Amino acid sequence: MNISLSGRLFTFGLIASWYASNIGVILLNKYLLSNYGFRYPMFLTLCHMMACSILSYIAISWFKMVPMQTVRSRVQFVKISSLGLIFCFSVVGGNISLRYLPVSFNQAVGATTPFFTAVFAYLMTLRREGWLTYITLIPVVTGVMIASGGEPSFHLFGFIMCIAATAARALKTVLQGVLLSSEMEKLNSMNLLMYMAPVAVLCLLPAALVMEGDVLGITITLARDDSSILWLLIFNSALAYFVNLTNFLVTKHTSALTLQVLGNAKGAVAVVISILIFRNPVSVTGMLGYTLTVFGVILYSEAKKRSKIDI
Template sequence: MEKSTDSSRMKTSGKLFTIGLISFWYSSNIGVILLNKYLLSNYGFKYPIFLTMCHMTACALLSYIAIAWLKVVPMQTVRSRVQFTKIATLSAVFCASVVAGNISLRYLPVSFNQAVGATTPFFTAVFAYLMTLKREGWLTYVTLIPVVTGVIIASGVRILVTVMDLFRLRRRRETGDHRTVGEPSFHLFGFLMCVGATAARALKTVLQGILLSSEAEKLNSMNLLMYMAPIAVVCLIPAALIMEKNVVGITIALAKEDTKFIWYLLFNSTLAYFVNLTNFLVTKHTSALTLQVLGNAKGAVAVVISILIFRNPVTVTGMLGYCLTVIGVVLYSEAKKRNK
């Protein structure tokens, strides 16, 4: 009787641990998206490359502490120069995806950013076919139709609203009416950066499968991050100094002017690491498919929270487009599961 009681207690504690882990993963994931948006758009810190460099620096330091000191996972070594080249390639693509994603948050609402980001399976399927000639089942490709259609609906609505806002603004200026029209809800450069970030994330997934497919070279995600992050920092330092002139001086000045800013930056960078850590732990304690399904729901939660916090304008048609995309991603996950 005591053994069964102990067994049930262990199962209950295991479930509570998994629920707590998922909650922490959700919190860190949504938190870093919203804080990025706040810093880059609302706060006015318009330096996405430098912000990404802070994220990667935190990932490099904290992943080393987690592996070398806390022994979260066993440390794996880089076995050859060829393997290092592969990791560096992955780091460059990963870096491009994060920078482009942060740039897009300067111009786009989080809700629209998440809608475009949900099309990652579409780009993954395209890159997988182009680079490996790997074909999925016909049902998998069919499920990608609502994924893309939803974003087309959402972006089409935003483009139309923006054109109408600009037209009304022009007419008011012509008639001497200086009342303001709402801020345009669509930004072409931001949209292109968001699509670029989504495509780069998909490319990184495919490249990771190709470059580190060898059993001798395979690294778990925690060790891979530990080696990728410092390479990303080395790439981002010159990019930030050249493209975001005097960013270090501006950051120091902001920190002196508002002490909260430095805490925002530190907290944001730490959250960026915990996104990767909890991603790994949730996969370990559940499954990759569960992580994908939870990720779909996370996007919807992020949209709702961002609307409540930032009050960004949302149309019914735009929300229907986003919902259609999420439904498509869920169907895509199920189709992939059946093919396996």
């Protein structure tokens, strides 16, 4: 009885930590990029990837949270590097979109990930889902179209970057299944992050220095005037890693399907909290569109679950 209760409390604590870190990093990204005026999304992503590189190595090598998995061949390294570049682009795109769009609309667009996953799965593997699964994607896309038309703070470039980031996340998921499909090449998410993050750092460092000017000098100057920016960046970067860590732990102690269901609810919670904090204007049309998208994602999850049961 006590063991069962403690196990449930532990799982609840993991889920609460995943929610808090996930929503927290989105809101803090928005605050830094938009409200605080730190308009350097590439450098911010670079900080995130550096934290993921260092902290994932510490978690695996020092704390033995999961067994260390080695890269076995040059081909496997190229595959992981490709995934790392796509992962990097998805995070950069998401951060750029947060500079122009409110969190509520950002989350609405992000909820269309299942649509892009289904499209890429078909194009790359010719894997067809059941007709019911494809039908459930209609409200997912329709909801975002409605939300876009009713969004008071709509910004075209921010919308394009948000769509690109969402598509990149879906592409990484499909490619991961294709490229690392053999038992010899499969990596758990923590080891994969440990190898992907340094690739992203090597890609982002020159890009940030070229495209965002003297961002290092500007950050140092800002830190001298107000040390809080330094602590915000450190906390934000650590939180970005904690999202990945809690994501892995929640999946390990529940299931991937449970994580998907919790993710749907997390998006809705993030929307409500962001509106309360940032007080961005919302329209009834926009909220109806977002609600329709979330409803479509829930139907999609149920259709996928049933198709697996039937098989």
